[in-house]
Amino acid sequence: MEKFISVHIFPSPLTQREGFELTIQGREQAKASGKVKFLEAWVQVITRTSERRVNKAYCLWEAPDIESVMEAIGKAPVEGVYPVVVVEPEKVTL
Numbered sequence: 001m002e003k004f005i006s007v008h009i010f011p012s013p014l015t016q017r018e019g020f021e022l023t024i025q026g027r028e029q030a031k032a033s034g035k036v037k038f039l040e041a042w043v044q045v046i047t048r049t050s051e052r053r054v055n056k057a058y059c060l061w062e063a064p065d066i067e068s069v070m071e072a073i074g075k076a077p078v079e080g081v082y083p084v085v086v087v088e089p090e091k092v093t094l
Contacts, residue, residue, distance in 0.1 A: 001064055002062070003061065004060075004063055004069050006078055007057075007058055007078070007080055007081075008022075008057040008059070008077055010055055013046060013053035015052075015054070019043050019057060022057065023041045026073065030061070035064060036072045037062040037063070038060075038061055039060040041058065041060070044057070060086075066083070
């Protein structure tokens with residue numbers, strides 16, 4: 001299977017908890033689809049006063065194609081889904 005990154009930009013910043021809840025929903029939707037695997041996510045955190053807020057998320061998926069990832073994402077806001085290759089610097093040789 002191929003790897004894909006989905007980029008999610010939220011219209012207004014979420015609390016860190018809300019961002020994590022969306023991650024859990026993504027994992028469950030991926031399991032339910034049976035076609036994709038949600039590997040991990042990174043969130044862009046901004047700080048306003050003492051509360052951390054999330055305005056972007058980047059999710060790594062394993063799937064047969066972009067359409068399968070889009071189906072698993074469901075109604076979550078998505079800027080795009082892009083095929084990627086994971087590069088592990090310590091293993092790269094030229």
